[in-house]
Amino acid sequence: MTMHALSPDALGALQDAVGHNGMTADAVGMAKYLGDWSGDHHGAALAVLRPASVAEVQAVVRLCASLGLGIIPQGGNTGLVAGAIDIETQNSVVISLERLNAIRRVDADNFVLQADAGCILQTVKDAADAQDCLFPLALGAQGSCQIGGNAASNAGGINVLRYGMARDLILGLEVVLPDGELWDGFSGLRKNNTGYDLKQLFIGSEGTLGIITGVELKLFPKPVRTETAYLGLASFEAAVALFRQARRASADLMSAFEIIGSECMALARLIDANIVSPVEAPVHVLIELSASAAIDLRTLLVDFLGEAMESGQVIDAVLAESGAQAKSFWAIREGLVEGQAKRGYHVRTDLSVRISDIPALIDQARRFVALEHQGWLPLVYGHAGDGNIHFNVLPPEALDEREARARGADITAGLYRIVHALGGSISAEHGIGRTRHRTFMAGLAPVHRRLIGTLKSALDPQGLMNPGCLLPATETVP
Amino acid sequence: MTMHALSPDALGALQDAVGHNGMTADAVGMAKYLGDWSGDHHGAALAVLRPASVAEVQAVVRLCASLGLGIIPQGGNTGLVAGAIDIETQNSVVISLERLNAIRRVDADNFVLQADAGCILQTVKDAADAQDCLFPLALGAQGSCQIGGNAASNAGGINVLRYGMARDLILGLEVVLPDGELWDGFSGLRKNNTGYDLKQLFIGSEGTLGIITGVELKLFPKPVRTETAYLGLASFEAAVALFRQARRASADLMSAFEIIGSECMALARLIDANIVSPVEAPVHVLIELSASAAIDLRTLLVDFLGEAMESGQVIDAVLAESGAQAKSFWAIREGLVEGQAKRGYHVRTDLSVRISDIPALIDQARRFVALEHQGWLPLVYGHAGDGNIHFNVLPPEALDEREARARGADITAGLYRIVHALGGSISAEHGIGRTRHRTFMAGLAPVHRRLIGTLKSALDPQGLMNPGCLLPATETVP
Structure with missing residues (x-):
């Protein structure tokens, strides 16, 4: 592993491409772009570029292609798998999308929102909310992760059950390809069955095939009714059986079904010592129903839980009597995540x-x-x-x-x-990045591995896009 | 355009690959595989192969690759764009999936169904229904179209509004690649964020990248309540505004919102002369709400329509008082399609x-x-x-x-x-096939066209898969 350096000419050309405020090449300025949220990884970069327009992204990519530099696209840098940090090849620049951060258009009539890739997820959610709509992607990092990164990593979160992953919420993408060309995949259409659905290539590809510069998102009617309950169960078997019944009994209006082992309470209390478990049981379930119309979700939930308690499947149940109480239930779920982070290094799986x-x-x-x-x-x-x-x-x-x-x-x-x-997956939602790529590749059938390689070579023949992420690194020498 | 012929050796090898009942090469036997449902197109083939196992599909594909023969994958042959009929290159064999028609597994606990590609859509729906589940894909041809063809063409239909296109209903695929290798993309997992989502490549690719031999589908809880109404409105503007309100007011429990111009009634009457329009108005709307739980959809619908009638947005409304009456509403929608088919040739768009x-x-x-x-x-x-x-x-x-x-x-x-x-699409759901590929390609930005070509060349370098479909034909000579 050799750390390369940029010639003064190359640095000057990159600086020109992004303007005065668009580049940092010193260690102090770059630091925040090179460490990840978990503190587990530190990377290196020859420079951090912060283009302020799609045209500037294209210019930077063209320069990198001609200089043979690796390109690490970076959103809010909240990922957990070192997908946006170069910890291996050391011959790359970071392209941060943070200055490309406008909401382009909220079209509530058609339930569509267009935004720059660098928009913070919370900003997107707020813009939808202001038009009485819901953008349902919801995750712990929503105050700092960016929507382009959510698309590139196919982010999940707590509302996947009802609304799907980021992939399911994306109508269109705008992508700068590895040669600097722009693919405009915005259409505003709900249905468009014309040939290969190119956006699917880029969603979840973790920046290895291009840089997402804009997203076109599906909006939903904003819920006006929500019911939340915190349940105690004897076992995970009971929780799984309950989920199955809940799908039917809630008419698929269930927006969350979270399980929490009771051992996690101690972690939540690290964040707020006053947290008290609403139930005493080995397995906790946090269930939420929501609807955009005046449906009596309360009766639905009470009837369903009544039956489940009568049959002994649910030991204890507390229904939130107010928004504040519902929040206190969620505080347990959110607190346990923050609490374990407080404990420092730990084994984290997904x-x-x-x-x-x-x-x-x-x-x-x-x-x-x-x-x-x-x-x-x-x-x-x-x-x-x-x-x-x-x-x-x-x-x-x-x-x-x-x-x-x-x-x-x-x-x-x-x-x-x-x-x-068990035939399961090592990554339900966090992705592969640079922390799991060896395990990932080793677990694949040869045909699958070959298809991945074929796609990567076809779309990024120089191997410049996010080298070392997802696929084994191929160091490129300038 | 030259019609090629197979050598006796080649014919013998293909016959061996699929066994006694697996091949037809005479004009009479091939006829039903070479005409399409609409009667608008007739194609040609050197032979029709009917493999009875995935291994036989692989063997046939390997032979075709070595002989340089085009491969036309064919499901129920109910498409409307000549996607499964070779009308141009004339140097192809048809591979019909019709003998690969088993339901492999219904896993109601996990809401997953696995089936061979050649399963009739209705058979899939029935198998789900028998386990108290719903497979929501619903279209006119469901009694004869095959689930593999639905996946390859990303089929739509009347329930897209609620449940999405075929793409949204597929958890996994099994695909024979152009070199005869098998990609097994079944996992049974709801969430699996590990690298490129390869199934997305094949869904909607109209058989140009491989042959789908098996599908893994999402099931849903079976609705236990349904409400249907037939409405009369003054204009399409009013219908679109009504739809927006209906999304919110129905809590997205709306499973259909069909519009019908009143001029279509005459067509429906060609199928059943007794059909009477439930309303008198220039624009008709057929709206359906459904739920898998005891939700009072009736009140929801009545309240919503009451407001819409009071404001003058809806002129007239009839709520179905029975399953039979709801069926009579749908008979209008289905009858108008059959009625226009009775009139013979007509301009058909999507x-x-x-x-x-x-x-x-x-x-x-x-x-x-x-x-x-x-x-x-x-x-x-x-x-x-x-x-x-x-x-x-x-x-x-x-x-x-x-x-x-x-x-x-x-x-x-x-x-x-x-x-x-208007920035719209020439194909919302029917696909491109061989009837629209010139218009399709001409309408694309050069970057988009290049990406399509890159994918096709990378995955099917010999250009053998469904030549002439989606992309311009490149005749291959043996």
Whole structure:
């Protein structure tokens, strides 16, 4: 691994392409673009470019292509898999989309919103809300992640159950290709069945095929009714069975079905010591129903939970009597994530299995940790309705971080073996990036691997787009 | 255009690959595979192969690749754009999937169904229904179209509004690639964010990148409540405004919002002379709400329509009081399609525009026909909630078919100009096939055209998969 350097000519040309405020090449200025949110990874870059227009993105990409420089597209840099940080090839520039941050158009009549890639997700949500619409993508990082990054990483979150992943919410994309050409895939149409659906290539490709500069999004009617309940159950089996019944009983108006192992309460209390669990049970479920019309969701929920309690499936249930109480339920779910971050380094996974295999996954994973990694604390929570479990493991508090990281890698590998044997996925929503690409590629059938390589070579023949992300790095020499 | 012939050796090898009942090479036996549903197109083939297993599909594809033969994958052959009939290159074999027709697995616990590509759509729907689930894809041809063809063409239909196109209903695919290798993209997972989503390439690619041999589908809870209403409105403007309100007022539980110009009633009466319009108004709307739980959809609909009638937006409304009455409403919608087919050749389009542009599209198209093609009768109906309008035009009854077809081509071109100027699409759901590929390619930006060509060359370098479909034909010589 050699750190390259840019010639003064190259630096000057890049500077000219983005103007006075558009480039940083010194260590201090670049720092915030080179560390990730989790603090687990630090990268390097020859320069950080901050184009302020689509034309400037094109100019920078053309320059990079001619100089043979790797290009790391970067949104809010809130990813968890080092997808926007060059930790391997060291011959790249970061292109941050942060200055490309306008809402272009909110068309409430057609339930469509167009935005620059660098718009903060929360800004997009607020712009939709202001027109009495909902943009449903919702995740912890929504105050700082960018919509272009959400598209490139096919972001998930808590509302996937009802509204789908980022992929399902995108009507059109605008993309600067690796040769600097612009593909304008905006149409405003709900239905357009004309040949290959090119936007699908770029969604979830983690910046390896082009730079998304604009997105066209589907909006939904804003919910006017919401009901939230916090449930206690005896087991994950019971939670999975409950989910199945809830889908039917809620008429698919369920916007969240989160499971939380009771061991996570302690983590939530690290954020707010006053948090009290609304129920006493080994497994907690946070369920939310919402509707854009005056539907009596309360009766629907009460009837359904009444039956589930009578049959013994649900041990305890608390229905939110106010918006404030609903918020307090969500504070547990959000607090446990922040709480574990406070504990510093920990094993973080994002597994998915068939919904009916969730209990087996959790059972096997817990046994594995208990038997082979004593003293480590497993935490289970996730979007059960999507089969998506975050099985995380905290190191013993006394353990030195260096040792913890080494042992953590073993634990991660063990968990991947378990999920692999169940036919599951090592990434339900976080993506592959640079932390999982070896495991990812190793787990693929040769045909699948070949298809990925074929696409990458066809669309990015120079291998300049996000080198080392998703696919093994091919170092390019200027 | 030269008709090629197969050598006895080649014929023998193909016959061996599919066994005794698997091949037809004589004109009589091939006839039903070479004409399309509309009767508008007739193709040619060197042979029709009917493999009975995935391994046989692979064997046939390998042989075709070595012989340099074009491959026309064929499902139920119910398409409307000659996507499964070779009308140009004449050096191809048809591979019919009809013998690959098993339901592989219905996993109601996980709301997943796996099926062979050759399963009839209705069979898939019935298998889901038997497990109290819904597979929502619904279209006129569902009794004969095949699920693999639905995936390859990204089929639409009447429930797109609520459940999406075929693309949105597919969890996984199994595909034989142009070199005969098998890509197994089944996972059973709801969420799997690991690299390029390869299935997206094949969905809607109209058989030009590989042969779909199996599909893994999303199921939904079966609706237990349905409400249907037939409305009369003064204008398409009013219908579009009503749709917007209906989305909110129905909490997105609306499963259909069909518009029908009153001129279509005469067509429906060709199928059943007793059909009486439930309303008297220039524009009809058929609206359906459904839910898998005991939600009072009736009150929701009555309240909403009450307001709309009070404000004058809806002139007349009839709520179905029974399943039979709801069926009679749908009989109008289905009858008008069959009725126009009875009239023989007619201009058939499948346009889409932004929902708010529907009135402009219809207005401009009607003026165009009235001014430039007197005596031709425009018929307007469509899935208004998707912006999808079937603007069809019947020739004067006295006109000779040959003349009608020539004039029809001019009318189609004129309608495409109108939709193009509105930023719409010439194919909302029917696809491109061989009837629209020139218009399609001519309407694309050079970058878009190049990307399509790049994908095709990368995945099918010999150009053997469905030659002449979607992309201009490149004749291959053995």
